[in-house]
Amino acid sequence: xxxxxxxxxxxxxxxxxxxMSALPFGMGRARAAPSGVLRVIPHASLTIxxxxxxxxxxxxxxxxxxxxxxxxxxxxxxxxxxxxxxxEISDDKLTYRIxxxxxxxxxxxxxxxxxxxxxxxxxxxxxxxxxxxxxxYMESCTHDGTDTIVLKLSRPYGLVLQSIGKLSTNVPFMMxxxxxxxxxxxxxxxxxxxxxxxxxFVGSEFRxxxxxxxxxxxxxxxxxxxxxxxAGGKVVHLxxxxxxxxxxxxxxxxxxxxxxxxxxxxxxxxxxxxVAGMPGVKVENFNPLGNMGMARFNSLVGASANPGVRKAxxxxxxxxxxxxxxVGSPEYYKECFSVFPCETTFANDADAxxxxxxxxxxxxKLLAESGYNGEPFVVLATTDIPVQTNYIQVIVDTxxxxxxxxxxxxxxxxxxxxxxxxxxxxxxxxxxMFVTWWEGADLLDPVVQFAMSAAGDTAWVGWAQDDxxxxxxxxxxxxxxxxxxxxxxxxxxxxxxxxxxxxxLGQFFTxxxxxxxxxxxxxxxxxxxxxQKS
Amino acid sequence: MPLLVLQxxxxxxxxxxxxxxxxxxMLRISGDPAAILAGDTATSAQIEAVRQAFGFDRxxxxxxxxxxxxxxxxxxxxxxxxxxxxxxxxxxxxxxTLMLALTTIVFSVLVAVPLGVLAAWRSGTWIDRAVxxxxxxxxxxxxxxxxxxxxYVFSIELRLLPVQGYTSPFVDPxxxxxxxxxxxxxxxxxxxxxxARITRASVLETLNEDYIRTARAKGQVERTVLFRxxxxxxxxxxxxxxxxxxALLIGGVVVTESVFNIPGLGRLVVDAxxxxxxxxxxxxxxxxxxxxxxxxxxxxxxxxxxxxxxxY
Numbered sequence: 001x002x003x004x005x006x007x008x009x010x011x012x013x014x015x016x017x018x019x020m021s022a023l024p025f026g027m028g029r030a031r032a033a034p035s036g037v038l039r040v041i042p043h044a045s046l047t048i049x050x051x052x053x054x055x056x057x058x059x060x061x062x063x064x065x066x067x068x069x070x071x072x073x074x075x076x077x078x079x080x081x082x083x084x085x086x087x088e089i090s091d092d093k094l095t096y097r098i099x100x101x102x103x104x105x106x107x108x109x110x111x112x113x114x115x116x117x118x119x120x121x122x123x124x125x126x127x128x129x130x131x132x133x134x135x136x137y138m139e140s141c142t143h144d145g146t147d148t149i150v151l152k153l154s155r156p157y158g159l160v161l162q163s164i165g166k167l168s169t170n171v172p173f174m175m176x177x178x179x180x181x182x183x184x185x186x187x188x189x190x191x192x193x194x195x196x197x198x199x200x201f202v203g204s205e206f207r208x209x210x211x212x213x214x215x216x217x218x219x220x221x222x223x224x225x226x227x228x229x230x231a232g233g234k235v236v237h238l239x240x241x242x243x244x245x246x247x248x249x250x251x252x253x254x255x256x257x258x259x260x261x262x263x264x265x266x267x268x269x270x271x272x273x274x275v276a277g278m279p280g281v282k283v284e285n286f287n288p289l290g291n292m293g294m295a296r297f298n299s300l301v302g303a304s305a306n307p308g309v310r311k312a313x314x315x316x317x318x319x320x321x322x323x324x325x326x327v328g329s330p331e332y333y334k335e336c337f338s339v340f341p342c343e344t345t346f347a348n349d350a351d352a353x354x355x356x357x358x359x360x361x362x363x364x365k366l367l368a369e370s371g372y373n374g375e376p377f378v379v380l381a382t383t384d385i386p387v388q389t390n391y392i393q394v395i396v397d398t399x400x401x402x403x404x405x406x407x408x409x410x411x412x413x414x415x416x417x418x419x420x421x422x423x424x425x426x427x428x429x430x431x432x433m434f435v436t437w438w439e440g441a442d443l444l445d446p447v448v449q450f451a452m453s454a455a456g457d458t459a460w461v462g463w464a465q466d467d468x469x470x471x472x473x474x475x476x477x478x479x480x481x482x483x484x485x486x487x488x489x490x491x492x493x494x495x496x497x498x499x500x501x502x503x504x505l506g507q508f509f510t511x512x513x514x515x516x517x518x519x520x521x522x523x524x525x526x527x528x529x530x531x532q533k534s
Numbered sequence: 535m536p537l538l539v540l541q542x543x544x545x546x547x548x549x550x551x552x553x554x555x556x557x558x559x560m561l562r563i564s565g566d567p568a569a570i571l572a573g574d575t576a577t578s579a580q581i582e583a584v585r586q587a588f589g590f591d592r593x594x595x596x597x598x599x600x601x602x603x604x605x606x607x608x609x610x611x612x613x614x615x616x617x618x619x620x621x622x623x624x625x626x627x628x629x630x631t632l633m634l635a636l637t638t639i640v641f642s643v644l645v646a647v648p649l650g651v652l653a654a655w656r657s658g659t660w661i662d663r664a665v666x667x668x669x670x671x672x673x674x675x676x677x678x679x680x681x682x683x684x685x686y687v688f689s690i691e692l693r694l695l696p697v698q699g700y701t702s703p704f705v706d707p708x709x710x711x712x713x714x715x716x717x718x719x720x721x722x723x724x725x726x727x728x729x730a731r732i733t734r735a736s737v738l739e740t741l742n743e744d745y746i747r748t749a750r751a752k753g754q755v756e757r758t759v760l761f762r763x764x765x766x767x768x769x770x771x772x773x774x775x776x777x778x779x780x781a782l783l784i785g786g787v788v789v790t791e792s793v794f795n796i797p798g799l800g801r802l803v804v805d806a807x808x809x810x811x812x813x814x815x816x817x818x819x820x821x822x823x824x825x826x827x828x829x830x831x832x833x834x835x836x837x838x839x840x841x842x843x844x845x846y
Contacts (some may be wrong), residue, residue: 036659047613047615047616047809047811048615048616049616049617054571054572054573054575055573055574056573056574057576067785127580128575129575141811169574169575170575183587184580185580185583185584185586186587186588187615187617187620189616189617189618190616190617190618197569206617207627207803208613208615208616208623208624209795209797209802209805210626210627210801211573211797244699244795245795246795247792247795247801247804248793248795249696250682250686250793251697251792251794251795252699253794254685254690254698255691255698255795257690257697258689258693258696258697259691260697260698260699266723293803307670384808392657412808413565413808414567414570414808414809414810415565417569418564418565418567418569418810420569421568421578421581422570423571423578436574441789450575452676457577457578457579458577459577459581460575463578515554
């Protein structure tokens with residue numbers, strides 16, 4: 001048996017090889033991000049496009065690109081006018097007249113009116129925790145027919161501008177009337193994404209879960225002040241911003257290394273040292289407020305409805321051990337023994353010793369005194385978010401060492417979201433604890449901090465109920481000075497450490513990785529104005 | 535033949551109906567996504583409002599009937615999260631998946647069939663053993679390991695090819711070629727291994743047939759014996775494997791799509807599952823079921839072309 005290789009075969013093979021080598025392989029590097037367009041790896045996929053009706057941070061970041069706000073917080077967390085040119089407050093502090101600055105226009109070319117803004121505030125006020133509280137003081141939210149929004153309150157409220165200038169979810173973004181009139185249970189669609197912000201949403205390029213494209217809004221008139229956090233002049237130096245979703249962190253790392261992307265919003269702490277060592281790449285934390293880990297109890301059912309059990313668990317948890325497991329590198333975490341983010345205005349040390357010095361033996365004693373009799377304690381144990389998974393493992397181990405009959409039920413985050421909405425008893429699918437985290441910006445004071453709400457059914461999941469805390473939150477909102485507010489914040493913390501509707505699990509930071517030709521990045525949430533790419 | 539096609543197409547209806555019922559019920563058993571849609575700070579009342587707005591509070595049979603009526607009208611519904619029609623989302627994602635499937639299958643067949651024939655022809659020699667060792671390795675090494683390995687060599691070290699992404703060939707053929715090479719190579723390893731093994735076994739069997747001996751006795755050149763007589767008669771199982779491979783490539787290459795960041799159907803369905811975006815999951819599984827049924831029909835029809843003895 002022979003296998004003849006003819007000259008024709010040889011020539012065909014040679015031609016094929018030549019053809020392959022003619023492919024422009026070297027141009028792989030030409031796939032680098034185009035100049036003028038910032039290619040970004042966002043921390044999550046953008047699917048919901050309504051930043052007022054939902055709380056996802058990715059939707060908030062989308063909102064900041066294409067919408068604008070009446071007021072905004074600067075890097076010192078002071079509230080500054082943004083779309084507003086100014087505000088007149090009546091002597092009795094019951095009427096706020098907010099005038100709009102000149103030149104504001106929606107992306108479809110129509111002018112921004114006070115009516116649009118009043119309706120936008122009303123829509124936001126139905127959903128956001130701080131908004132709902134503000135609107136509980138509101139007699140009317142209207143306009144004067146020209147360019148002035150008129151807020152009339154039933155009694156003085158100290159957080160009017162802080163509320164409508166809040167930094168994080170749900171941000172009161174301004175929208176055209178047709179969008180602002182939409183019920184919050186109905187979502188804004190891709191076709192409806194019309195804002196007045198510094199970028200425009202390119203609906204035709206929207207690929208949910210894969211790619212979102214924004215282009216510079218050439219008609220945007222920025223303020224004259226320098227950019228500072230969400231406040232100041234939103235000057236856009238880029239032609240556009242492209243969010244590319246990567247499901248795989250290793251590919252994210254490689255894409256940043258080869259320059260195929262310019263900006264990786266949240267580098268996992270375990271990869272940060274590798275990213276920092278890559279040539280042409282920088283790693284920096286742009287969010288000094290960081291995130292606060294939280295183990296939330298269900299205050300309605302089962303063992304976690306017993307304040308004594310909650311107190312015993314909180315007494316046993318060792319923040320340092322938790323942070324080491326969840327985050328790893330001490331560069332990216334910080335013990336924080338306040339219910340408010342450390343080094344912010346209302347962070348304090350009232351009764352902080354209770355969580356600062358964990359004591360397993362005392363925790364066991366507290367547990368025995370609580371009357372706990374070994375009933376199952378259901379933990380919704382997230383498996384697909386590493387920080388949460390690691391937190392949970394330490395918490396469950398601690399609770400078992402205390403003698404608690406822990407039933408850690410493994411599930412993905414989406415299932416946690418479904419399960420935690422249930423108020424059912426434990427035997428009917430109820431739960432006792434889940435772990436999550438909030439951005440520091442959402443926890444700055446007791447009113448903005450929705451997790452602090454203790455209003456029962458209208459509180460956050462877990463349905464904390466405590467009239468003392470709610471009364472103090474109201475006092476805080478109506479307080480006349482910052483010193484008064486600080487004192488109330490201390491009282492709230494003291495009371496909280498008696499009730500323990502959640503356990504504070506420390507503060508951690510997620511750095512940003514970016515190519516060294518990118519500059520002008522502002523503090524988080526990620527803002528894309530002011531950024532330059534050379 | 536036309537009758538067969540018609541019969542098979544009609545028989546897809548109960549198959550798809552069973553798939554629809556099972557998928558719909560399984561999703562409903564896992565709870566509804568109202569709490570996910572309502573957001574992190576939603577109150578119980580807000581979650582209930584979302585539940586009512588999306589109709590999750592209606593009886594399951596009523597929800598099912600509503601969906602089936604929609605599907606019969608060619609409407610797979612809308613994503614609960616983006617509000618975009620499922621058909622639009624499938625249309626957006628199908629091109630990368632089809633292109634990857636096409637390049638993988640073409641490359642795999644071009645490499646695997648000659649390799650399999652060669653191994654059968656040189657059965658028992660080092661060539662045969664080398665091909666089989668490669669086949670075992672191709673099966674054994676996980677796709678993501680191969681993907682990262684190729685990426686490290688060709689993208690990070692040599693900087694010849696991009697790490698990730700997909701560009702349509704209709705937009706930029708060069709960028710398409712650059713982007714598709716590594717995922718194709720990665721996926722092809724499995725399929726080359728699979729097809730080469732099947733080809734070898736099949737051809738080896740036919741090489742022992744009398745008609746092969748007769749062909750050789752008549753003095754036909756070995757290449758003609760191998761490719762015209764042996765391979766053609768061995769083609770039925772090979773075509774079956776290739777057809778099923780195409781079906782698997784359309785629905786099941788999530789890992790490769792994730793490693794190389796290709797926005798295909800596999801990622802669409804996984805993302806939808808993690809969000810509990812029911813209409814997308816239901817629509818895609820129905821779509822995949824349809825693809826399987828149609829590909830099986832095509833394979834059956836191909837048998838009649840390859841083997842004149844087969845008649846339906």
